[in-house]
Amino acid sequence: MRFRWWRATVLTAVGALALVYLAGITRIGGAEAEQLQDVPALTADPTAELAAIRDGAPVSGADPATALEAAAADPATAAALAAAEPSADTGELGAALAxxxxxxxxxxxxxxNAFFTDLGAEPTAWLAVLYPSVVAELPGAPFDARIAANRLVLEATTAASTAYASPERPWTADAERPARAELTALIGTDRQFLYLDPYNNAGDGSWIEVVGDLHTAENVAVLVPGGSAVLSSENFELYYNRAKSFVDAADGELAIVVWAAASWPSGWVEESWASWSQVAAESLASFTFDLRNQIGEDTPLTLAGHSYGGAVIGYAETHEVEADQILHIASAGMGNEVYSPEDYTEPCRPRYSITAPGDPISYVQGMPYVPLLGHGADPDDFPGVQNLATGKLSDAPGAVDDYGLSLAEQGLSGKTVEGVHSHSEIFYPESDAWNNILKVLLNEAPGLADEQPEAYAPCA
Structure with missing residues (x-):
């Protein structure tokens, strides 16, 4: 009798693991079942239809830029535009958008993107104002239009967050909740979002953000964050700070896209399951084609992932992906089921890895293969990868960490990058690790670690 609770506990644990395992299979199966749909083509000039839509919308301004500024300054107008849905009732353009x-x-x-190119720059800019909820989340829509549309989505969702999501009660009739802090902090800033969904991840949100200028940058990188990459987490601001530190240091030569546009795990248990990274990787791979198409073939493109984000970029390489080089930053692995360059669609693509001594991520790197568990080979031992040196933190008087806090005041000036905190210390500006990451992002020669994996013979 006294052992029954043990049996119940074991059965419950096994049952829970089975459900998670099945959920992972379902998640992957759902992703693999998707089929691309056809993009409609316009056969007539949409000018008259667009003018009629404008006449019926709550916008003011003779041009889309003026209308955007006016709508962004009025939450009620932004909300009305965000709620607008295209319809075939307006004509061919409305049907195509629907x-x-x-x-x-x-x-x-x-x-x-070709659809909008054929439509023209000004009509596209108008659609970003008239139907922001459509354009803001549409892969392939011109980035400038998506950034403009997401300004209105941000205004609308921030205002909506003050309402009670329940039937009206006497005590809520004249009451408002405080607006979501992470959204309020973005109002009036120059932050650029290609995607901003405050409701994904069970209400914690997801995003794609441009840091820098994609039009003028000589180098572009995609940075995929580690676990808990949601709007309500401190990681939202942290990865912006990290990306900005590189962009600012590059003085116009670099733009970074922080990509967190998927369901994201939180905590070591969820992050150990491969299904999250596999589904995210498919979306990421698709995004790289969108990005490449819009920045051009001649701009070097780096795909970088930190921690759990390394597992995402690693598995993305098992799909067709647009990237000139890959950078694993304290990465969880090269992707579930990846144990050789042959497991990638492009085995000889240049790859870099940086992991400091004593980083706890090393305990999960290179775990033996178990279906749906773990993230493949250890990036630091993967054939053909070049390992970057981690070195020391900056000892300059004004040196700061990735929160902007003084290293000197924390007693960290000149410290060797190692141990538990090295998982984040590799991002501290002006450290040896940070400098080597920056050099890779700028397609310059970085400082390499003393120990390197073996070369991959077919690519040598």
Whole structure:
């Protein structure tokens, strides 16, 4: 009798693991089942239809830029525009937009971009104002239009967050909740979002953010964050700070896209399951084609992932992906089921890795293969990878960490990058690790670690 509780506990644990395992299979199966939908083509000039839509919308301004500023300054107008949905009732353009919206992103972004290119720059800018909820989440839509549309989405969702999501009660009739702090902090800033969904991840949100200028940057990188990459987490601001530190130091030569546009795990248990990274990787791979198409073939493109983000970029390489080089930053692994360069679509793509001695991520790197568990090979031992030196933190008087706090005041000036805190210390500006990461992002020769993996013979 006294052992029954043990049996119940074991059965409960096994049952819970089975459910998580099945959920992972379902998640992967759902992703693999998707089929790309056709992008509609316009056969007539949409000018008259667009003018009629403008006449019926709550916008003011003779041009889209003026209308955008006016709408962004009025939460009620922004909310009305964000709620607008295109319809075939307005004509061919409305029907096409409704079709793109109903596809829910299951589209070839290159074909979507061609649709807007054919439409023209000014009509596209107007659609970002008139139907921001459509354009803001549409892969392939021109980035400038998506950034503009997300300004209105941000205004609308911030205002909506003050309402009670329940039937009205006597004590809520004249009451408002405080607006979501992470959204309020973005109002009036120059932050640039290609995607901003405050409701994904069970209400914690997800995003894609541009740091820098994609139009003028000589080098572009995609940075995929580690675990708990949601709007309500401190990681939202932290990865912006990290990206900005590199962009500012590059003085216009670099733009970084922080990509966290998927369901994201939180905590070591969820992050150990491969299904999250596998589904995110498919979306990321698609995004790289969108990005490449919009920045051009001649701009070097780096795909970088930190911690759990390394597992995402690693598995993304098992798909077709647009990237000139790969950078694993304290990475969880090269991707579930990846144990050789042959497991990638491009085995000889240049790859770098940086992990400091004593980083706790080393306990999960290179775990033996178990279906749906773990993230593949250890990046620091992977054939053909070049390991970056981690070195020391900066000892300059004004040196700060990735929160902007003084290293001197924390007693960290000149410290060797190692141990538990090295998982974040590699991002501290002006450290040896940070400098080597920056050099990779700028396609310059970085400082390499003393120990290197073996070369991959077919690529040597």
């Amino acid at each position: 079709s793109l919206q109903s596809a829910e992103g299951d589209l070839d972004p290159v074909e979507v």
